[in-house]
Every structure is written in structure tokens, then in C-alpha cells.
Amino acid sequence: MSGPALRGVIPPVCTPLTAAGELDVPALERLCGFLLDAGVDGIFVGGSSGEAALLTDRARAAALTTVVGVVAGQVPVLAGAIDTSAPRVLDHARTAQRLGADAVVATAPFYVEVSAREIGAHFRLLAGALDRPVVAYDIPSNTGRKIPGELVVELAHDGVIAALKDSSGDLTGFRRVLAGTRDLDFACLTGSETLADLALLSGAHGIVPGLGNVDPHGYVRLAGHARDGDWAAARDEQRRLTELFSIITVADAQRIGPISAALGAFKAALVLRGVIDHPRTCDPLSPLLPAEIERIGDRLRSAGLLPVADLR
Amino acid sequence: MSGPALRGVIPPVCTPLTAAGELDVPALERLCGFLLDAGVDGIFVGGSSGEAALLTDRARAAALTTVVGVVAGQVPVLAGAIDTSAPRVLDHARTAQRLGADAVVATAPFYVEVSAREIGAHFRLLAGALDRPVVAYDIPSNTGRKIPGELVVELAHDGVIAALKDSSGDLTGFRRVLAGTRDLDFACLTGSETLADLALLSGAHGIVPGLGNVDPHGYVRLAGHARDGDWAAARDEQRRLTELFSIITVADAQRIGPISAALGAFKAALVLRGVIDHPRTCDPLSPLLPAEIERIGDRLRSAGLLPVADLR
């Protein structure tokens, strides 16, 4: 499998919605431009930060079309095909292929409890039916079960998957996959916002941080320090980003869930930075309250993140 | 909300597939006929036992069309609209309305962690946009979180939902909902195969047992004993059914997950009884092995379940 280079900083792009809850195409275009200007190495559309599992098929396809159009081949576009089963994932993935995605990203099956063997069968079915590299997306907080590290290594060796996006928070397991795939043309990407420096020190090929929507420049700098082997500088940049990441905790946890709090914070920060127009998330996710958004503004200022002047 | 009577025995009908994995319409017709002949009071199509969350939109719609056609108004048809978010559920639910469903069944959002308040907002959005009674389907093993009992009671009092299908296994919570909705025109249905007698003694209005596909006559008898207040007889019938339910444990739990084991067992039993043709489940769920299916045959014989002679 010789696919696109899946490395570096690859933000999982948010999906801006209008006040009415429809896809906001101009805002998504501006957001993509903002990320490209910051020097990202790829864009992942249709991931968890993009609320893709929640969007209608129409909105998913329109978002991908928009991103592919703006990116125009400058960097690889990874497209999420997140759904419960192989036939449903294939429906999304075939659309993504047709619309120009460079790679397809799929999680383990969810809503149903499956065995490790069945997770393996799932990825083998996908790879056998698709013409693009398949990225395994390990996000047990959402799917209910972890893709076992040994299975990832096995699928990598068999050429079934081209990369892992690890959003499990388990760095020990991530390191085991790194060790087990060292000799392969296989990319290990971390989805962590707060351990990106440590993942890179451990050998990760790329990072896919949701917070990268808000501060892509920070993660691009962090990745640069890592490339230079300056781990103390990478750690210090990480500290600043981790402090910024606290914007996901300003919402009242009794009122809204952690996903609303995180995605709402990303979008509110993008509104405050002037990149998108509305902080709205997909129903039934709750919006942040004005006072909560104000606190996000305070934290952006502390982090030195001013409104963006000109966007493509 | 004055909807159809959602009471009695309402099996969540399996979705027979062909060897190629397509919907097997004639087999589904036979299965519906088998259930109706046994005297069931309703049919729930598109539930977890029907693998509905895994099927493509095309297969879901075709299954509902088939069931509505066979049932032809004899009993209510409940249609599952199982998906992650409000817009996605609405897409399924509007199709279900158009195809003739008498009620729509939806779970809490999944893949994303939501608050209780957001679950409430979800059902309010659905009810506000649909013309059919909405049934809340509580299945935390699949969605990752329980619909709190107090929320169910609140939504019932507000006329948002017309019924609860409780597959949580929490009889204490179920009883609390029963107590809290006593004065309403609200139906409490249990999804338990093994505690149906106890749920009915507790006041449940109906039962929705997956095993009811295999032995609908048994659950119809059980419900009859309950109607007569003969709780010892209901318990004894339940014991027989619980023993039969052990067919879901014949598969090797290292090899396949519990959903494959259960749904595969129901389908294999229906094949052995001569109702459907193939035991196949949706990818990537694994099929049972021949030796496992043989053991299911043994248990059917012990339970006195012979092949069905004539089916409509």
C-alpha cells in the first residue's frame, strides 16, 4: 500500500453549522484556509471533532466536497466513514472515495459488542472493498471498546490498514504499536491534544488534535521542535496548548455532556477568533451559554490568540 | 397522545438475510406470519434483535415495508429509528412514517457522551418533528448510557413519549418508572427474555423478547398466565424459556462477540425450525460454527420445539 504521506499535523476539522443547523460552507472554507495557512500537513474531515458521526449523509458529503475543493491537492485529505457496521461504513467510504478523499478513516463497529476477531474482520472487509488506504481509528470512549494493539500490528503487517489514529489515551499501548510496526511503511498518529509531545518523542508520525482547529500554529510549532529533537521546547509549547485546552471545561458538566462542552468550546473559540460565524453544534448537543463563551474569550487572550485578521 | 395499543407480546423481529447478506424478503414474510399465527400483539421491526443499527438504509426500509405488508393492520408495527443523533434519527423516522409504521422507537444518542438533559432534548426534538408516537428505547449496553428513570417519567408526563422499551436489565428502575407513570396512558415494555414474568407481575404492559422470534408461543402463554394472575404458572413458563435462552451461550466467546452469539443463535434456531433459510448476520458479525448450531438443535429438541409444519 503506497498511499499519501500521513504525517505531521493533521487537524480533525470542525464542521461549522449555520444558526439553523445546516452546513455552513463559507465558514468551513475559511476554516480550511486558516489551517492551511498555518502550515498543517493534512486535514481529517469527518472525524469526531467534526461531529461527523452525528451529521446526516447529505451534510457529511457536502463537508467533504467543500474541504477537497479548498485543499485542492495541497495536502492529503482523510475522510471519516464512521458508522456501526461494515455495510454502513462502506456506504460512506465509497461516497468519500468518489468525492476525492485520499484515505478513509473507520472505527471499530459500535452499538454492538464485537470480539477482537470481528473488529479484524471489519477492517479486512473495508480494505478489500475500497481503493484508498484505510486508517484505523481507535476511540474506545465513543465505540465502547479498544482496538487491541496486537490486532493493529497484525492488520498493519497484512497491509490491511495504512495508519492508526489513536484517541484511546493509552500511550503505553500506542508505544507497543510503534514498536510492532517499526519496519513497516505504517503511520502512527495520536489524537491527543495534551500528550502530543510525548507521542512524538515516542516516535509518532503525526498528530490529529481537535484543538488544532483553534490554534494550528501552536501544534505546527510543537511538531517543529519535535523534528529538531528539542524535547524541552516541545514540552513547553505543549504546556501552553494544554492550558488552552482547558476551554473544554468551562461549561457546566451537569447541564451538558463532555462532547458538547469540547466541540462547543472549539467552535466558540473559532467564532471569537473570527474564523467561523456560529458556535452551534449538531442536535441534540447543547450550545454553551454566553457566560461560558466569555470565559473562553479570557483564555484565548491569556494564550495570546487574537482574532485572525485576514483569511483566504 | 392517543396512539396504537402498545401492549402484550411484541417480538423484535429478526431480519433474515440471504447467503449473500441481502435482505431475504420471503423469509421475513414467513417469520412475520409465524409470529402472527402464534398470537403476538405487535411487531417491532428495526430493533437491536433485527440488527437494524447495522443494516444499510435501503435494507432497513425494505424490511419495514415487508413487515407492514404482511401485518396489514392486524397488529401495530413499531419501527426502530436507531442512529446517533437527532437529525439522523429523524431521517430514519420520517421514512418509517411514510412506510406505514404505527410508532417510532429511538434510543438515546450514542457514539457521543451526552448529559441527561441532552437525552431529554433529543426525545423532545423527535416528538416535535414526528406524527407518530415515540417510544424511548433504553439499552445502555449498546448506547453506553442509561436513560434516567426520572427523565422517562418527565417525558411521559409531558406527552413526549408514549412508551418505554426497557432493555437495561434494571428491574428496580423499571418499577420506578411504572410507579411514576401509573396515572398516564403510558406503556412500559420490558426487553428482557428472562425476567418477563417478573416485569409483568410488576405491572409491565408488554414484553419485547428477542427470543420471542424462536418461541413466540411460549411468551404468548406466559403473558396469558400473567393476565390470569397465575404467577406460579408464569414463572414456570419463564423457567422453560430461560433454559431455552441458553442457546445464546453455545458459541465460543473468545471467537465471537455476544451480539453475534445471540443473534446468530436466534437465526440458527429459526433455520432449524424451518422458518427462515440462512443463519447469516450482518458484517462483520461472525456466523456460528456447524457444531455450535448442532448444539442449538439439541436445546430446541429439549424445549419441545419442533420444526414448524405450515407457515403462511
Added chain:
Amino acid sequence: MSGPALRGVIPPVCTPLTAAGELDVPALERLCGFLLDAGVDGIFVGGSSGEAALLTDRARAAALTTVVGVVAGQVPVLAGAIDTSAPRVLDHARTAQRLGADAVVATAPFYVEVSAREIGAHFRLLAGALDRPVVAYDIPSNTGRKIPGELVVELAHDGVIAALKDSSGDLTGFRRVLAGTRDLDFACLTGSETLADLALLSGAHGIVPGLGNVDPHGYVRLAGHARDGDWAAARDEQRRLTELFSIITVADAQRIGPISAALGAFKAALVLRGVIDHPRTCDPLSPLLPAEIERIGDRLRSAGLLPVADLR
């Protein structure tokens, strides 16, 4: 194993403490007298409702001595020997034997994750070293893992354990153990406050409800209805008790944990009924607030539970 009859209503007696946190011997004597007067069939001292896992060894021994003294052979006394490992449980259990316990109750090991096989080895070690019947206490909410039903059945058949106290909330599993031990001299006891009627309909030999400290007469009546096969009357008594059980929810769940809320409520109710003097629980469990205790008083009045006039 021919031991004492472990059947009927066996409250897990609370351990009254003084304001200073020491064992309140006179209060414990009054509480035992209250339970005996109500007609209970046994007393379980040193269980979870007795805070036994939290008490010092001195307090545990003193509580057992007190109960054995008051009971004076009228009914069996079961003594908890709750600790992490076999040697630690044996230390407690040998003391309990010496002090006059009729049976010893032990959980699965905790603090360490063990296999089913190791849980089995644990009970075999205990039974081999003790002269009293051993009761397996299944309380996964506290130990972190369930004792598998098949293991209970195996240990029962091998004469290792004489009874099961099931506080798992899993009625289906409880029924499986009942079915698997039907031909043995083995007692299946439920620890549920809210499903006691259903457990008895299912064939349980006894009930061990923590709420039985507060309203022993209610559970004695419920057990009487069950003995008479009057399941509707048992259910109605259960409904009243379940409503009373809501006293465990009056405390603010942000402030104190569920154990403090439940044990504090039992003790506060016993203070209000005039049976014991202080509602204090073991450090660091938090006491209820005065306003919370007032609400408990309201619910006692609704349930018709007046202060007890004369206690032995």
C-alpha cells in the same frame, strides 16, 4: 454440610456508633432487640450495611460479641469476614467462630483483580480452614467483580459454600443459581431491598435487606405473603418498602457518596424511630445534613413508621 437454617428475613444489622465514632453497644443491643421483636429469622452482623469493611478489628469483634449476646441462640447469627485476601479473611473468620458466629460470610477478594478460578480457590481455602458454614457474598459494586453464577453452582455442589448472598442486582443470574442448586441443601439469599418479592417468587430462601433495619416488620410481612403464595400482596408490600427506600436518595449526591447516603439514611431513620442515638457513620463517610434528616422524617411518617415505644 448441615448448618443452621439460613432462611427467611435476615437483616444485615447496622453498627451504631457514638458521637465520637466508637461502637455504641447499648444502641446495638436495642437494635437487635427491635429486629428480634419484629420476628426476623436471623441476623447478619458485619455486612456492608454494618460498615464492617470499614471498622477496626476491635470494633468488628465487639459488635459481633454484642449481637451474639443479645440473640442468645434465638436465631442464627451470620458474621461477615470481609477483607481483601484469604489470610486476612481467615483472621476475621477465626475470631468470628471463637465469638460464636453460626456462619461466616465472605466476598470475593478485592483491591486486586482476580480470575474466576482464583475466586474459587479463595472460597475453597476458607472452607478448608473453618468449622462453620461459609456464605459467598456477591457484591460486585464493592469488590469490582461478580462471582460467576457457574462458580457459585460448582462451589455449592462441592459443599464448599452453604449459601449465596446476592447483592449484585442481577436477578437473571440469581435465578440461574437457583436452578443450578435446586437439588442441594443450599440457600439463595437476596440482598435487594426492592426486588425481594420477585426473588422470593423466583425461589429465594431468604432476604437480607439493609432497609430491614428500619422497617423489619414490613419485610417480615412481605416474606409471609410470599410463603402464602400471595404474590400480589407481596408486591404491594414491596411497593411500600421501595417507596420508603427512597430515603437513601435525600442526600446531595455531589457532596457525599452513595454509601454515606444509604447508611446515613438508615441510621438517621433509626434515630428518628428512637432505636439508636446517633446517625454517625465511620470516617471518612459524611453525615447527612439536618435538612436531609428532616426529609427522612417526612418519609417515615408517610410510610406510617412511628417512633418505637418500648424496646427491650
Added chain:
Amino acid sequence: MSGPALRGVIPPVCTPLTAAGELDVPALERLCGFLLDAGVDGIFVGGSSGEAALLTDRARAAALTTVVGVVAGQVPVLAGAIDTSAPRVLDHARTAQRLGADAVVATAPFYVEVSAREIGAHFRLLAGALDRPVVAYDIPSNTGRKIPGELVVELAHDGVIAALKDSSGDLTGFRRVLAGTRDLDFACLTGSETLADLALLSGAHGIVPGLGNVDPHGYVRLAGHARDGDWAAARDEQRRLTELFSIITVADAQRIGPISAALGAFKAALVLRGVIDHPRTCDPLSPLLPAEIERIGDRLRSAGLLPVADLR
């Protein structure tokens, strides 16, 4: 609170047992000498790797006495006081003080579900009653709940605790505590075997790896590289140690639990290295099988860990 320096490499010493399951004092003395010779900066006796929560009070005290005697003031001795509640922890902690421990280590309460506030009250009670620095031991896999990072920071600021031993595996949370206690004389120690380098890069003051019993020299080297700021060398040493750590996975996970597998592997490795005499663990933990021990020998050889020639 000006206590002993709690920094550097502080192995949680194993507790060797005789074939009969009694404390093996000479073996424990040899093991302490082995660790001191390797250059460790402290010894933690009575931790989870020491099976302390499982040992009788007599064995715990004897182990501590032994370690204090061998160490003889060369490095600080931390003593675990692991039990369910404040009074029980205090019983252990007072004994530990009397026997010469330099600091006392306690977990959150367990067996009972407590609130964050109650965990705070627990540590305040301990600190108020003891004359030694208190170390908070965060090990949610064993206690069932995490000590919230904000609580750790609050307790540190209030002078209640002198250090955190973090065995939660949550590096993001660990980094938050590091950030929140930066200005205090407070030690953040990680219990991770596999992320020690990353914890040190993040600013940890020390490491407490169970595998440090088997290869103390390796962790001392790793800590040295970290002190020198040579993060690539630290990572490479970590890789070697992580590979060695796979000895905890040689046992059959169906047969024995993960604690037996890990502690049994540490002890078997120490036998093979000639440091202790028996691999036995505390009942009911299962011993490894001979074939499993053989595989551990292979991995020791791969890691270049030969039998130790002379031990004090």
C-alpha cells in the same frame, strides 16, 4: 511539611514469601540490599507490588521492620498503609510510624463508593492524626475510583499531603497536578513501568516502578539520562524496560488474574536472578506454571539480565 526527599527511583519492594506462605525475612533482606546496591533513592514497602493490601497485619509489620533494618537510614523508607477506611488506615499508619517509616502512603477509601469530598476528608483525617508526611496513592484500578487532580492540588496546597504516587496511567492528569503544584515543595511520583521517561520529561520528581524490583539498574540509568536532559537515551532505556515488562503477560489470562500474572512474574524473575528463593504470592493469588516461568527466563536473558553474583 519538611519531610524526607521523596525523589528519584523508589521501587515498591516485593514481599518474598516462603513456600508455606510466610514472610521470607532473609529473602526480603537480600532484595533490599540488591536495590540499594543498584543505587535506588528510596524504598516503598507495603505497596501494591508488595501485595501489602493482602498480607496479614503481622506480615505487614514484619516486612516493614525488615526493610527499615536493612536500609538503616541510607534512603527514605515509605510505608504503605492500605486499607478501606480512615480508622483502619490509621491503625496501619501508627504501626508504621512506630516501626520507623519516613512517610506513610495511603489510597482513597475502597470497598465503599465515596465522593471526592470524602476522599479529601480521608486524607485530612490521616494527616491530622499522623506525625509523618502523607503520600496520596492514586490507583483507581484497585480502589475503583480516581483521586481527582484538583483535589490532589488542593490537598498539596493545604499541606495535607507531601507527595502523589500516580498509578492511574493518566499522564494528562499527572501533568495537570505537576502544573498545579509547581511552586510547592511537593513530589509527583509516577507508578508507571512503561512511561517513566515521559513522566520525568513532564517534570515528575520520582518513579516507583514495580519492575524496578527486577531491574533496578535499568531504572536508575533511565533516571540518570533524564537528569542529564538526554531524552532520546531515556526513551531508549525505557524501550528496553518496556520489552522486559512483557514478562507480566506470559501467564494464561484465562487461568489467573492480572495481579497474579504481574506479581508472580516479578517474583519468578527475582528467583531466576538469584535474589529470592520462592515465587509464591499471597493466597488466593495463583502461582505461575513452570513453562510460564521458563518463558520469563528467556526474556531475562534477552534483556541481558543475568543472575546476580554477590548480594549483601
